[in-house]
Amino acid sequence: MTEISLKEKYKHLSELEQMILQCISCGDCREATDFSSDPPKWGVCVARDHTPGFEPFFGRGKMQIIRSLWQGKLELSKDMAEVIYQCPTCNACSEACFYDIDNASFYEALRAELVDAGYALDGHKEMNQAMTDLLNPYQRDNKQKNDWLEKLDFKIKDASSEKADVLYFVGCTTALTPQIQTVAINTAKVLKKLGVDFSVFGENEVCCGSVAMRTGDRKAFNYVSDKNLDLFQKSGIKTIITSCAGCYRTLKLDYADLLKDLDINVVHTIELVYKIINEKNIQLNNLGINVTYHDPCHTGRNSGDTPLYEEPRELLRKMANLVEMATIKENAKCCGAGGGVKKAFPELALEIAKSRVQEAEETGAQNLVSICPFCFRNIDDAIKALNSNMKMVDLLELIDQALN
Ligand code: SF4
Ligand code: SF4
Known part of the structure; x- marks a missing residue:
């Protein structure tokens, strides 16, 4: 098949054409490593720990599948869809990529091709x-x-x-x-x-x-x-x-x-x-609690050039004692619910959330705070499944209490 006809065939991938062949298959994204910490932390890719673990479950494998489709060496299939959708598109792999590849946008384009070809789950x-x-x-x-x-x-x-x-x-x-x-x-x-x-x-x-x-x-x-x-x-x-x-x-x-x-x-x-609160210098009452904060992928890695990492933390510090988890901000582990995982693979979503709850428990805080109802629901399910003493809280709830 000629390059032109492959472009026509994969119209969603063709929108990202300039970047498809830029992946050099180095594998840094395979484990989505947090290089910002010393020593580096391994394993921010939540698909790594909770799937059968073959290459296509990680970033590099998905990028290789995309490259092979683009070069006409592979065809879309139902089996491919079963693997590709076992990823919450958290984009931690992108953080590990030296070449600034926005991996999640490729995975979403691949999913669009799968849907158009009749392989939606x-x-x-x-x-x-x-x-x-x-x-x-x-x-x-x-x-x-x-x-x-x-x-x-x-x-x-x-x-x-x-x-x-x-x-x-x-x-x-x-x-x-x-x-x-x-x-x-x-x-x-x-x-x-x-x-x-x-x-x-x-x-x-x-x-x-x-x-x-x-x-x-x-x-x-x-x-x-x-x-x-x-x-x-x-x-x-x-x-x-x-x-x-x-x-x-x-x-x-x-x-x-x-x-x-x-x-x-x-x-x-x-x-x-x-x-x-800052412009009007509004005081928040100290609630006297220990909290840790979960960064939703969609207010962080997946939110463009202005991720919301500091605002929630500054608000929390005004009214509580904030204790950080081992993985935070651009390297935070995902809750596991996104990208359609909660709907199609609820057990996988739950297992990923359980590991996030365990990470939160290690801080010694009793409250796990976030700013996303979808993270809230999945993490709360994990808290219940683990019979954990951790309490899931939306930040707005604490602000409402602190404004009294
Ligand atoms: S996406 Fe980036 S980190 Fe992953 S294999 Fe390709 S070049 Fe390496
Ligand atoms: S999007 Fe997240 S779960 Fe999916 S491959 Fe990348 S790091 Fe792993």
């Missing part, structure tokens, strides 16, 4: 179908996105009919998972205490499409992103805030070109809260 097909049919991937009536609003003792503006510059984009995981609705409730309470004028879409909120983009279903992603753009445009909002790392990364990066013309800025709630 059944669990992902169900999830992405629900996302387009019901506007959330959890196969729930979207009206249930109003449930958390009824638990508040104050009213929030409805973005469909009332004007506010700031839209709080709640996200499907937070709005539709009963034990995590507290993330939305605490976000709303903190915003109110800080005097932010904001709105929400409630039952009209459409999934951002993160799950589709991460699992390679570009058609499903385009369907919901079109709907969201329409909603954003009609509401006249200027800033979108979200307390979900997955929504944050998706709206900030995957919607970047789409939002440019609308002049809409996307920030994580923590960025806004951090800014207000």
